[in-house]
Amino acid sequence: MTAETSAEAGSQKSPVREPVLQAKGLVKRYGMVTAIASGDLELYPGEILAVIGDNGAGKTSLIKALCGAIIPDSGEILLDGKQVHFKNPMDARRAGIETVYQSLAVAPGLDIADNLFLGREVRKPGVLGSVFRMLDRKRMKDEASRHMSELGIATLQNIGQAVESLSGGQRQGVAVARSAAFGSKVMILDEPTAALGVKESNRVLQLIRDVRDRGLPVILISHNMPHVFDIADRIHIQRLGRRAAVITPQSHTMSDAVAIMTGATEAPPPVA
Amino acid sequence: MANDTSSGGGTATVPDPGATGFDERRSESPLQRIQHVLHANPILGPLAVLVLAIIVFSIVSGRFLSAANLGLVLAQVTVIAVLALGQTLIILTAGIDLSAGAIAVFSSILMANLATDLGVPGALALIIGLVLGTAMGAINGLLVTRLGLPPFIVTLGTLSIFFSLNSVVSRSETVRGSDMPSIMTWTGTTFSLGGFRITYGSIIMLLLFAVFWYALSNTAWGKHVYATGDDIEAARLAGIRTGHVLFSVYTVAGLLYAIGAWVLMGRLASASPNVGVEYNLDSITAVVLGGTSLFGGRGLVLGTLVGALIVGVFRNGLQLGGVDVVWQGCAIGLLVLVAVSIDQWIRKVRA
Numbered sequence: 001m002t003a004e005t006s007a008e009a010g011s012q013k014s015p016v017r018e019p020v021l022q023a024k025g026l027v028k029r030y031g032m033v034t035a036i037a038s039g040d041l042e043l044y045p046g047e048i049l050a051v052i053g054d055n056g057a058g059k060t061s062l063i064k065a066l067c068g069a070i071i072p073d074s075g076e077i078l079l080d081g082k083q084v085h086f087k088n089p090m091d092a093r094r095a096g097i098e099t100v101y102q103s104l105a106v107a108p109g110l111d112i113a114d115n116l117f118l119g120r121e122v123r124k125p126g127v128l129g130s131v132f133r134m135l136d137r138k139r140m141k142d143e144a145s146r147h148m149s150e151l152g153i154a155t156l157q158n159i160g161q162a163v164e165s166l167s168g169g170q171r172q173g174v175a176v177a178r179s180a181a182f183g184s185k186v187m188i189l190d191e192p193t194a195a196l197g198v199k200e201s202n203r204v205l206q207l208i209r210d211v212r213d214r215g216l217p218v219i220l221i222s223h224n225m226p227h228v229f230d231i232a233d234r235i236h237i238q239r240l241g242r243r244a245a246v247i248t249p250q251s252h253t254m255s256d257a258v259a260i261m262t263g264a265t266e267a268p269p270p271v272a
Numbered sequence: 273m274a275n276d277t278s279s280g281g282g283t284a285t286v287p288d289p290g291a292t293g294f295d296e297r298r299s300e301s302p303l304q305r306i307q308h309v310l311h312a313n314p315i316l317g318p319l320a321v322l323v324l325a326i327i328v329f330s331i332v333s334g335r336f337l338s339a340a341n342l343g344l345v346l347a348q349v350t351v352i353a354v355l356a357l358g359q360t361l362i363i364l365t366a367g368i369d370l371s372a373g374a375i376a377v378f379s380s381i382l383m384a385n386l387a388t389d390l391g392v393p394g395a396l397a398l399i400i401g402l403v404l405g406t407a408m409g410a411i412n413g414l415l416v417t418r419l420g421l422p423p424f425i426v427t428l429g430t431l432s433i434f435f436s437l438n439s440v441v442s443r444s445e446t447v448r449g450s451d452m453p454s455i456m457t458w459t460g461t462t463f464s465l466g467g468f469r470i471t472y473g474s475i476i477m478l479l480l481f482a483v484f485w486y487a488l489s490n491t492a493w494g495k496h497v498y499a500t501g502d503d504i505e506a507a508r509l510a511g512i513r514t515g516h517v518l519f520s521v522y523t524v525a526g527l528l529y530a531i532g533a534w535v536l537m538g539r540l541a542s543a544s545p546n547v548g549v550e551y552n553l554d555s556i557t558a559v560v561l562g563g564t565s566l567f568g569g570r571g572l573v574l575g576t577l578v579g580a581l582i583v584g585v586f587r588n589g590l591q592l593g594g595v596d597v598v599w600q601g602c603a604i605g606l607l608v609l610v611a612v613s614i615d616q617w618i619r620k621v622r623a
């Protein structure tokens with residue numbers, strides 16, 4: 001089972017690495033349709049794990065189970081080795097798993113600061129906050145600016161700008177900054193570059209690397225092979241509701257990955 | 273790096289630099305600039321209409337700007353403004369409330385009959401009426417959130433139900449103000465302020481606008497109302513309990529309509545089951561004229577106040593100008609169509 005030694009993990013000192021997030025034997029059925037036949041996934045500290053698979057391979061369902069958007073019928077999810085049960089996305093967020101959805105889940109009419117703190121607003125201290133529920137807009141704006149500049153999203157001078165006035169890449173930046181600001185364990189990104197041009201895609205990919213380098217492991221779902229091979233430390237290939245293989249950009253080529261994805265090639269044994 | 277399009281993702285890829293460039297080129301035109309300004313400051317359009325209307329009507333009729341007349345306009349718009357405030361909250365969530373007037377009128381009948389038929393003390397009758405009005409709003413909210421029915425259908429149904437119950441309870445009889453405890457028509461009493469005769473009802477109305485301006489712009493609840501109306505799925509994914517937000521909005525609107533009922537009894541010096549049919553649509557008119565988008569997520573309560581004033585000023589000014597009453601509806605209707613067209617146009621800025 002451990003034939004692949006070219007994994008990024010080769011240099012890891014500790015022989016027993018504990019995954020941050022682990023899924024074991026997840027099953028999800030919708031009536032007669034099986035979305036996840038056996039969902040297994042491990043995410044290790046400090047890595048970008050790309051999840052690829054053809055349409056209908058169950059990667060979206062697998063990810064939704066991890067971020068609380070669907071509840072699996074059976075199987076278990078372990079966060080830092082402890083079993084967790086997410087009833088909704090909020091549960092997952094409280095546990096430290098932040099998701100950047102393909103739709104971004106931003107409110108276009110609200111400004112950047114409001115969006116960063118959407119659902120987690122900060123109230124003023126004292127009576128103003130407790131009785132009059134007044135928001136601490138200055139603090140929210142300041143912290144939003146800090147988070148944005150930490151990630152090098154410096155093009156946004158005005159944190160009070162409505163999100164709808166931003167470009168696609170900038171909106172993605174806002175969504176990533178929000179997850180990076182609040183995610184303590186894992187960040188999941190669903191097709192972050194699907195709607196972006198070349199330049200903006202590259203900027204977002206760099207943003208994802210920055211997030212990883214700052215210590216937050218990342219799960220990236222993408223159809224875009226060049227992007228996946230550019231950025232991923234390991235690549236999880238989902239096929240027919242199961243994990244077909246785990247490879248690395250060094251161990252296999254893009255066409256190998258596509259072959260495994262489509263079933264043209266026998267899957268190699270997984271990289272631990 | 274190759275600009276690889278997704279291998280079967282089916283996502284329409286719009287190259288962003290192109291779109292941005294397109295936008296910048298277009299913003300050169302003055303019309304486009306107006307569009308951007310209106311988009312950034314949605315209150316400007318309604319305010320311009322109001323100021324323009326006041327100028328025109330003051331030229332047409334010398335009496336228009338008199339203190340007595342302006343006081344009258346304010347008194348006339350007070351009830352509609354209170355109802356429109358509740359309506360604004362609902363329209364901000366991309367909903368609509370056709371039962372606003374029905375809840376207000378039914379609440380006023382309940383308050384009046386409690387006090388007169390059952391001999392409940394005035395203040396208590398008011399409080400019970402406020403609770404019942406709130407409950408009626410909550411019923412709308414439950415139907416919208418629990419059953420997931422479209423707000424239009426829900427409130428169309430409750431509109432009929434509340435009006436019908438209203439006829440049953442009132443036996444289609446008007447309760448005269450002189451038969452009620454004085455507190456119930458207190459909202460219609462006036463005080464003098466620099467020559468203006470202002471009703472206490474108008475003061476209540478202005479206070480309510482101040483409260484909800486604050487709640488919408490300075491509390492998390494307000495942000496959640498906007499986010500829910502803007503894109504409910506995005507709001508849900510961002511962790512907002514959109515069901516709770518919607519339910520709270522319909523419930524609070526019910527309370528506002530019931531307060532409107534109190535103001536209404538003061539204005540009419542009675543509680544009549546036969547008024548208020550037009551209040552449902554008038555409240556929507558005021559919201560729309562105030563620049564709040566029927567698509568949700570955009571709008572200001574201050575705009576609704578301006579919208580209600582526009583309706584009041586037009587009705588009053590046309591009357592003073594000697595225009596037949598039958599044409600007033602026509603003028604208001606045209607205004608609504610223009611307002612909605614402008615809203616559509618402004619929203620295109622996003623594309």
